[in-house]
Amino acid sequence: xxxxxxAGDLGGTNLRLAVVNSAGKLIHRVEAETPxxxxxxxxIELVGCLAAECRTITGTDPKxxxxxxxxxxxxxxxxxxxxxxxxxxxxxxLVNRLAEELDIAVMLENDAxxxxxxxxxxxxxxxxDSSICVTLGTGVGGGIIIDGKPLRGPDGTAGEIGHIxxxxxGPKCGCGSNGCLEQFSSATAIVRMANELKGEYPESxxxxxxxxxxxxxxxxxxxxxxxCVEVFRxxxxxxxxALAGMINVLNPEAIVIGGGAAEGWDLFIDAMHSExxxxxxxxxxxxxxxxxxxxxSDAGIVGAAFLAFQKSGIISEA
Amino acid sequence: xxxxxxAGDLGGTNLRLAVVNSAGKLIHRVEAETPxxxxxxxxIELVGCLAAECRTITGTDPKxxxxxxxxxxxxxxxxxxxxxxxxxxxxxxLVNRLAEELDIAVMLENDAxxxxxxxxxxxxxxxxDSSICVTLGTGVGGGIIIDGKPLRGPDGTAGEIGHIxxxxxGPKCGCGSNGCLEQFSSATAIVRMANELKGEYPESxxxxxxxxxxxxxxxxxxxxxxxCVEVFRxxxxxxxxALAGMINVLNPEAIVIGGGAAEGWDLFIDAMHSExxxxxxxxxxxxxxxxxxxxxSDAGIVGAAFLAFQKSGIISEA
Numbered sequence: 027x028x029x030x031x032x033a034g035d036l037g038g039t040n041l042r043l044a045v046v047n048s049a050g051k052l053i054h055r056v057e058a059e060t061p062x063x064x065x066x067x068x069x070i071e072l073v074g075c076l077a078a079e080c081r082t083i084t085g086t087d088p089k090x091x092x093x094x095x096x097x098x099x100x101x102x103x104x105x106x107x108x109x110x111x112x113x114x115x116x117x118x119x120l121v122n123r124l125a126e127e128l129d130i131a132v133m134l135e136n137d138a139x140x141x142x143x144x145x146x147x148x149x150x151x152x153x154x155d156s157s158i159c160v161t162l163g164t165g166v167g168g169g170i171i172i173d174g175k176p177l178r179g180p181d182g183t184a185g186e187i188g189h190i191x192x193x194x195x196g197p198k199c200g201c202g203s204n205g206c207l208e209q210f211s212s213a214t215a216i217v218r219m220a221n222e223l224k225g226e227y228p229e230s231x232x233x234x235x236x237x238x239x240x241x242x243x244x245x246x247x248x249x250x251x252x253x254c255v256e257v258f259r260x261x262x263x264x265x266x267x268a269l270a271g272m273i274n275v276l277n278p279e280a281i282v283i284g285g286g287a288a289e290g291w292d293l294f295i296d297a298m299h300s301e302x303x304x305x306x307x308x309x310x311x312x313x314x315x316x317x318x319x320x321x322x323s324d325a326g327i328v329g330a331a332f333l334a335f336q337k338s339g340i341i342s343e344a
Numbered sequence: 345x346x347x348x349x350x351a352g353d354l355g356g357t358n359l360r361l362a363v364v365n366s367a368g369k370l371i372h373r374v375e376a377e378t379p380x381x382x383x384x385x386x387x388i389e390l391v392g393c394l395a396a397e398c399r400t401i402t403g404t405d406p407k408x409x410x411x412x413x414x415x416x417x418x419x420x421x422x423x424x425x426x427x428x429x430x431x432x433x434x435x436x437x438l439v440n441r442l443a444e445e446l447d448i449a450v451m452l453e454n455d456a457x458x459x460x461x462x463x464x465x466x467x468x469x470x471x472x473d474s475s476i477c478v479t480l481g482t483g484v485g486g487g488i489i490i491d492g493k494p495l496r497g498p499d500g501t502a503g504e505i506g507h508i509x510x511x512x513x514g515p516k517c518g519c520g521s522n523g524c525l526e527q528f529s530s531a532t533a534i535v536r537m538a539n540e541l542k543g544e545y546p547e548s549x550x551x552x553x554x555x556x557x558x559x560x561x562x563x564x565x566x567x568x569x570x571x572c573v574e575v576f577r578x579x580x581x582x583x584x585x586a587l588a589g590m591i592n593v594l595n596p597e598a599i600v601i602g603g604g605a606a607e608g609w610d611l612f613i614d615a616m617h618s619e620x621x622x623x624x625x626x627x628x629x630x631x632x633x634x635x636x637x638x639x640x641s642d643a644g645i646v647g648a649a650f651l652a653f654q655k656s657g658i659i660s661e662a
Contacts, residue, residue, distance in 0.1 A: 098627070107627065156497065168593070172490060179474065179595020181627045186592035191585050191623055192512065203588065203623035267509050270521065274504035275488070275590070277497020305509055305521035309416070309425065309499045 031334045032077055032091040032130065035137060035326035036060065036069065038111035038164050042323065043076040045084045046331035048340050050148045052324060054084045066118035074127045091130045092334035093120070094137040094326040096167070098183040104134055110200055111164060135333055137161075137326045138185055139176040141284065141319070142169025144329025149321040150282045157280040158272055159319070160187055160265070162287035165200075166208040170276065176333075188212070190268050210264035211294075213240035213287040219257045227253035244290040255293060262294030266301025273306040273314050284319025291318055349652045350395055350409040350448065353455060353644035354378065354387065356429035356482050360641065361394040363402045364649035366658050368466045370642060372402045384436035392445045409448045410652035411438075412455040412644040414485070416501040422452055428518055429482060453651055455479075455644045456503055457494040459637070460487025462647025463600045467639040472598040476590055477637070478505055478583070480605035483518075484526040488594065494651075506530070508586050528582035529612075531558035531605040537575045545571035562608040573611060580612030584619025591624040591632050602637025609636055 029048040034041065037060060044055035056076045061068035073093075081087060097109030109115045125132045142151070142159035151157040155174050161167035166188030170177040177184045188208040189201050196205020197218070209215050220243055224232050230253035231246050232238060247254030269281060283291070302311050321328055335341040347366040352359065355378060362373035374394045379386035391411075399405060415427030427433045443450045460469075460477035469475040473492050479485035484506030488495040495502045506526040507519050514523020515536070527533050538561050542550050548571035549564050550556060565572030587599060601609070620629050639646055653659040 098625075108625070170593070172495065177490065177594070179628065180597055181595050181631055183625055183628045184593065184595035186625065189592045189623075189625070190508075190589040191510065194510065194581075194585055201623075201625065263512075267512055271508040271589075272593070274507045275486070275502065275593070276495070277499050277502035279498055305507075305519075307416075307426070307501055307504065307507070307519065310497065310501045313499055 029335075029340055030086055030088050031331050032080060032088040033327045033331040033334065034073060034091065035094040035140070035323075035330065036112070037096060037137070041069065041072060041076070042327055043073065043080060044327050045080045045086055045088060046327060048335050050328050050331065052327065053086070054080050055324070055327075056080060060112070062114070064114055066115050066120060066123070069115075070120070070123050070127050073124060077128050089131060090334060090338075091124060091128060091132045092135060092330040093124065093132065094135050094140040094330045095120075096137050098181060099134045099136050100182055106134065133334060133337070135330045136169070136178070136182060136185070138167035138169035139178065140169070140329035140333065141167070141325035142171050142282070142329065143176060143332050144321050144325035144327070145282045145284070145319055146171055147332045148328055149325060150317040150319050151280040154280040154315075156276070156278045157282060158187065158276065158278050159282040159284065160269070161285035162211055162213060162283065163285040164212060164214055166212045167285070172276075187268060187272060190271060192264050192267050207264060207268040211261040211268075211287065213285070216240040216243060216257055216261050216287055216290070219260055220253060223253055223257065230254070240287045241289050244293060247290070247293045258290045258293030259297045261287065261290065262297030263301055265294065266298035267305060269298065269316070270302045270305035270311070273302065273310045277310040278314055281314050281316045282319050283316065284322070284325060288318060347653070347658055348404055348406050349649050350398060350406040351645045351649040351652065352391065352409065353412040353458070353641075353648065354430070355414060355455070358641075359387065359390060359394070360645055361391065361398060362645050363398045363404055363406060364645060366653050368646050368649065370645065371404070372398050373642070373645075374398060378430070380432070382432055384433050384438060384441070387433070388438070388441050388445050391442060395446050407449060408652060408656070409442060409446060409450045410453060410648040411442065411450065412453050412458040412648045413438075414455050416499060417452045417454050418500055424452065451652060451655070453648045454487070454496070454500060454503070456485035456487035457496065458487070458647035458651065459485070459602065459643035460489050460600070460647065461494055461650050462639050462643040462645070463602070463637055464489055465650045466646055467643060468600045468635045468637050469598040472633075474594070474596045475598040475600060476505065476594065476596050477600040477602065478587070479603035480529055480531060480601065481603035482530060482532055484530045485603070490594075505586060505590060508589060510582050510585050525582060525586040529579040529586075529605065531603070534558040534561060534575055534579050534605055534608070537578055538571060541575060542571055548572070558605045559607050562611060565608070565611045576608045576611030577615045579605065579608070580615030581619055583612065584616035585623060587616065587634070588620045588623035588629070591620065591628045595628040596632055599632050599634045600637050601634065602640070602643060606636060
């Protein structure tokens with residue numbers, strides 16, 4: 027293996043690919059909309075195109091591809107067994123098919139684990155041995171690092187902080203449960219809560235919008251729209267309840283919050299801290315530094331590259 | 345250090361001490377009611393008496409004492425900083441005062457961590473590298489083992505599964521939060537719920553009792569008392585919700601359930617499994633073997649002894 031890799035991050039919305047060197051520099055980075063199809067064919071084709079672009083433009087020939095996936099990676103086979111936000115990947119034999127398409131060694135990594143390692147390598151949790159990375163996106167992803175190592179678990183499913191139940195009779199969750207963190211603090215949940223509550227806020231500017239996303243709601247909230255302020259406050263309350271539990275259970279040194287809905291930081295952070303103060307034990311709550319992710323949408327790519335370099339021995343840092 | 349230690353377990357109700365050898369055998373074991381006082385003096389005196397008894401009867405002279413405590417142990421100082429169920433221990437300098445009283449080397453260990461390691465060494469989670477041990481007693485304790493090592497965290501507070509919030513507006517918890525697992529599934533909570541609900545069950549035999557504990561309620565429930573059946577069912581529902589979260593977050597191989605209220609196993613286990621099936625991801629839920637603790641009230645002593653032997657190099661098993 028070279029000291030460059032192709033590192034990708036496959037999201038429900040976007041697919042990103044980059045040539046990354048062993049210092050974590052993205053030498054060339056491309057992004058496209060994730061093609062949705064009944065199977066993984068279009069995704070594999072697109073990765074092929076983007077990889078060709080990366081190779082041509084950088085004039086490099088990476089010998090391995092590491093790909094972050096929004097679902098658990100089977101520990102032994104290194105394969106996907108269930109991807110809630112991209113069900114067409116299930117049973118797709120992605121490793122072998124990407125390897126064939128690109129003529130390259132392929133490894134998969136869970137995207138939240140990759141993001142957590144990325145933030146630890148070059149981002150917001152640098153220097154911390156134990157951390158939790160929470161990604162508030164379409165869903166709520168979670169990556170846990172203990173003693174410098176990702177916690178994957180024997181099924182590769184560890185870290186699913188988004189599916190801690192906070193309201194046993196709360197909104198139905200895609201996972202089959204009710205009232206998961208994801209139903210309150212994801213970008214999707216913020217939009218849903220705005221729709222649920224807008225009747226109580228006839229003055230809200232939301233009524234002037236035909237369509238809105240969590241970023242739009244944050245913009246309105248920043249300008250004082252009471253509905254939007256309330257929606258982000260609720261997202262913060264539930265995020266705080268979940269993180270208080272994680273602080274009590276894991277006693278982490280740092281908690282990194284990223285993802286699209288983390289844009290709303292200023293509107294949810296007070297409510298979040300208030301719940302943590304109330305519900306977590308004092309010592310570990312004071313210990314846990316809660317910080318915004320700093321690598322943005324590149325965290326997964328950077329962390330996936332780190333894990334590939336670490337696996338091949340190019341980076342030995344624990 | 346010899347291949348025997350004095351190992352103790354200080355609970356809110358009972359104090360246990362034993363001479364334990366490196367095979368985990370309790371050569372002599374004594375138990376007394378935990379003396380409650382404004383400070384730790386009486387506890388230290390009692391440990392002194394019990395230790396003298398152990399030394400005399402066994403004719404041995406253990407060179408070290410390891411003591412399991414119902415609270416977090418400060419990682420660097422090895423001292424106590426907060427013990428909710430024995431507040432008189434706070435700032436008691438227990439290590440040095442026990443060392444003086446007994447003329448022995450002293451180390452402290454969190455009781456839930458000790459119990460988890462005991463069950464892994466010689467009990468219900470033997471052979472599993474990652475496990476969670478939940479103790480349903482006066483409170484709900486939790487010990488987590490990952491890759492064969494206890495998860496303590498930098499403040500020694502990790503593992504507090506009893507203080508995951510399951511009902512944000514639920515019953516007030518001693519920790520300052522509301523609706524913690526401890527408020528639904530501890531022996532204390534089972535008694536509280538029986539009192540809260542008994543008005544709705546005029547036929548219940550509970551009305552014939554002047555006082556009852558969780559074991560008494562279990563006996564009635566076993567004979568079909570509908571109130572007692574319902575109370576244990578609720579305890580099982582909330583235990584299942586909490587464990588589903590832990591399965592999603594930690595992907596453990598085994599979950600060991602012990603403590604006094606685990607006596608009610610037959611009355612709560614179905615409700616618990618039902619919530620786990622509903623709320624946890626399928627693969628890790630199928631993976632996690634949920635078993636009853638097998639070392640009973642000795643788990644803490646056995647695990648504390650193991651950790652002492654491991655620390656001194658007498659036992660090297662990871």
